Amino acid sequence: MTQPGAIDVPVNTPARRDRALVVGAASVTVVLWASAFVGIRAAAEDFDPGPLTLARAVVGSLGLALLHSVLRARGARTGGATPQRGRLRDAPRRVLVGIVLWGVAWFGVYNIALNAAEHHVDAGTAALLVNLAPMVTAVLAGLVLGEGFPRRLIAGMAVAFLGVVVVAAATSTGRYDAVGVLLGIAAAVIYGTAATFQKRLLQHVDAPTMTLVGCLAGTVACLPFAPELVRAVAAAPASSVLSVVYLGVFPTAVAFTTWGYVLSRTSAGRTAATTYAVPAVVVVLSWLVLRETPPALALLGGALALAGVAVATTRRSSPARPAPHLETR
Numbered sequence: 001m002t003q004p005g006a007i008d009v010p011v012n013t014p015a016r017r018d019r020a021l022v023v024g025a026a027s028v029t030v031v032l033w034a035s036a037f038v039g040i041r042a043a044a045e046d047f048d049p050g051p052l053t054l055a056r057a058v059v060g061s062l063g064l065a066l067l068h069s070v071l072r073a074r075g076a077r078t079g080g081a082t083p084q085r086g087r088l089r090d091a092p093r094r095v096l097v098g099i100v101l102w103g104v105a106w107f108g109v110y111n112i113a114l115n116a117a118e119h120h121v122d123a124g125t126a127a128l129l130v131n132l133a134p135m136v137t138a139v140l141a142g143l144v145l146g147e148g149f150p151r152r153l154i155a156g157m158a159v160a161f162l163g164v165v166v167v168a169a170a171t172s173t174g175r176y177d178a179v180g181v182l183l184g185i186a187a188a189v190i191y192g193t194a195a196t197f198q199k200r201l202l203q204h205v206d207a208p209t210m211t212l213v214g215c216l217a218g219t220v221a222c223l224p225f226a227p228e229l230v231r232a233v234a235a236a237p238a239s240s241v242l243s244v245v246y247l248g249v250f251p252t253a254v255a256f257t258t259w260g261y262v263l264s265r266t267s268a269g270r271t272a273a274t275t276y277a278v279p280a281v282v283v284v285l286s287w288l289v290l291r292e293t294p295p296a297l298a299l300l301g302g303a304l305a306l307a308g309v310a311v312a313t314t315r316r317s318s319p320a321r322p323a324p325h326l327e328t329r
Contacts, residue, residue, distance in 0.1 A: 018265065021261075022261070022262055022265050022266060025258040025259075025261045025262045026258070026262045026271070026274045026313075028254070028255065028258045029255045029258045029259045029262065029274070029275075030274060030275065030277045030278055030281055031281055032250045032251045032254060032255035032258075033251055033255050033275065033278050034277075034278045034279075034281035034282045034285055035246075035250065035251060035281075035285055036247055036251035036255075037278075037282050037285075038282070038285050038286065038289055038290065039243045039244075039246050039247045039251065040052070040115065040118065040243075040247065041290075042239065042240060042243040043236075043240045043243040043244050043247065044115070044118065044119075045240070046232060046235070046236035046237065046240040047229075047232050047236065047240065047244065048115075048228065048232070049111075049112050049115035049116040049119065050112055050222065050224075050225035050228060051225045051228045051229035051232045052111075052115055052244065052247075053107075053108060053111040053112045053115060053218075053222050053225070054219065054222035054223070054225045054226065054229050055229055055232075055233070055244045055247075055248065056111065056244060056247045056248045056252055057107050057108070057111075057215055057218045057219040057222055057248070057252070058219055058248065059244065059245055059247070059248020059249060059252070059253075060107070060215050060219075060247075060248040060249070060252030060253045060256070061212070061215045061216050061219050062248070062253075063248060063249045063252065063253025063254070064208070064211055064212040064215050064252075064253045064256070064257065065212060066253075067208065067212075067253060067254070067257055068208045068209065068212050071208050091204045091205055092204070095201060095204045095205065096213075098197065098201050099201055099205065099210055099213050099214055099217070100213070100214070100217040101217075102194055102197060102198060102201065102210075102214050102217075103213060103214025103215060103216065103217030103218045103221075104217050104218055104221040105190050105193070105194050106190065106191070106194040106198075106214065106218065107214060107215050107217070107218025107219070107252075108217075108218040108221040108222050109190055109221075110187055110190040110191055110194065111218075112222075113183045113184075113186045113187040113190065114126070114130060114183075114184070114187040116180075116183050117129065117130075117180050117181075117183035117184040117187060118180075119180070120177050120179050120180025120181075120183065121177070121180035121181065121184060125168060125180070125181075125184070126180075126184055128164055128165060128168035128184075129181065129184025129185055129187070129188055130184060130187055130188050130191065131161065131164045131188070131275075131276060131278075131279065132185065132188035132189075132192075133187075133188040133189075133191035133192040133195070133272065133275070134157060134160075134161075134192070134272035134273055134275055134276060135157060135161065135192070136188060136189055136191070136192025136193065136196075137191075137192040137195045137196055137268055137269060137271075137272035138153065138154070138157060138268075138269040138272060138273070139192075140192060140193060140196040140268075141196050141199065141267065141268035141269045141272075142269065144196060144200075145196065145199060145200065145267075145268060147267045147268065147269050150269075152311055152312060152314070153269050153270060153273060153312045155311055155312070156273060156308045156309065156310070156311030156312025156313070157273050157276065157308060157312050158308070159304060159305075159307060159308030159311060159312075160273065160276035160277075160304070160305045160306075160307075160308025160309050160312060161276065161308070162304055162308070163276070163279070163280070163301045163302065163303070163304030163305030163306070163307070163308055164276060164279050164301065164305055165301070166297060166298070166300055166301030166304060167279045167280070167283060167297075167298050167301035167302060167305065168279075168301075169297065169301075170294070170295040170297035170298035170301060192272070195263070195268055195271070195272055196268050198210070198260070198263060198268075199263055199267075199268040199271075202260070202263060202264045206264075207257065207260030207261055207263070207264045208257055208260065210260060211256045211257055211260050215252065215253075215256070259271070262274070270312065270313050273308075273309055273312035273313055274309055274313055276305050276308055276309050276312075277305060277306055277309045279301070279302065279305055280301075280302030280303070280305045280306050281302075283298050283299065283301075283302050284302070
């Protein structure tokens with residue numbers, strides 16, 4: 001109860017605003033990464049895994065360069081600190097090497113492995129395999145980053161993964177082979193490892209700069225596929241080319257920027273857990289965009305995945321504390 005003459009002071013307003021921004025950025029990431037599966041399906045018939053990865057990285061690098069310039073100009077006008085000019089240049093050389101290796105692994109090797117896996121397994125099996133990645137991230141973050149293994153995170157991830165299993169079972173056609181399974185597992189391990197070490201590297205450089213440099217590194221690593229890409233672009237219909245442009249601008253440039261923002265402000269385990277919502281969103285997007293009516297079991301799996309994400313990414317509420325106040329004399 002407030003004492004007479006007391007003036008209530010708003011509690012944690014900046015923290016609430018920051019949390020809203022993190023939730024918004026995570027939501028954008030999930031929706032755009034889910035849309036990538038639709039875009040890949042639209043382009044896969046005309047672009048092999050290597051050329052598709054290079055095209056996505058080239059367009060993504062251009063988009064990231066534009067975003068980086070806009071953010072830097074906005075920061076200069078408002079006095080903000082993100083991204084800071086010269087911050088990467090001042091970082092230790094091992095950090096730059098780490099960012100380059102991270103970019104080659106995630107923007108290059110991961111995408112090639114995932115695109116190749118989808119040529120050997122059906123979409124449901126691919127989704128199941130790639131969603132091993134958040135578990136890899138949670139384990140590595142607990143062991144390497146010292147984040148531990150919070151009960152709510154582990155329980156939520158278990159429920160979410162069960163939802164992914166249900167979605168995969170509902171959408172699987174039974175088409176898979178050992179090569180595809182191994183490629184899918186490799187993609188998941190690369191994803192989980194890259195996410196974990198990105199969190200550590202973000203201690204030394206801002207997220208937009210790291211994402212841009214990493215994507216450029218991935219682009220350079222994929223340049224051997226350039227001749228194939230030129231031939232593919234010349235032969236592909238406009239719809240497939242537009243799908244590739246979409247993949248580069250939105251699931252790559254925009255989504256990796258929002259992902260880096262979230263990862264720099266919360267734990268790697270919780271950030272990775274949000275991606276368990278991707279299969280649920282894929283089901284909805286396939287329904288809306290591709291006119292594919294999802295089985296009832298897929299909807300159930302999507303609901304389970306979303307429930308698991310909610311459990312994994314929220315903290316137990318603490319008892320309400322009296323609001324601080326200033327007394328007037």
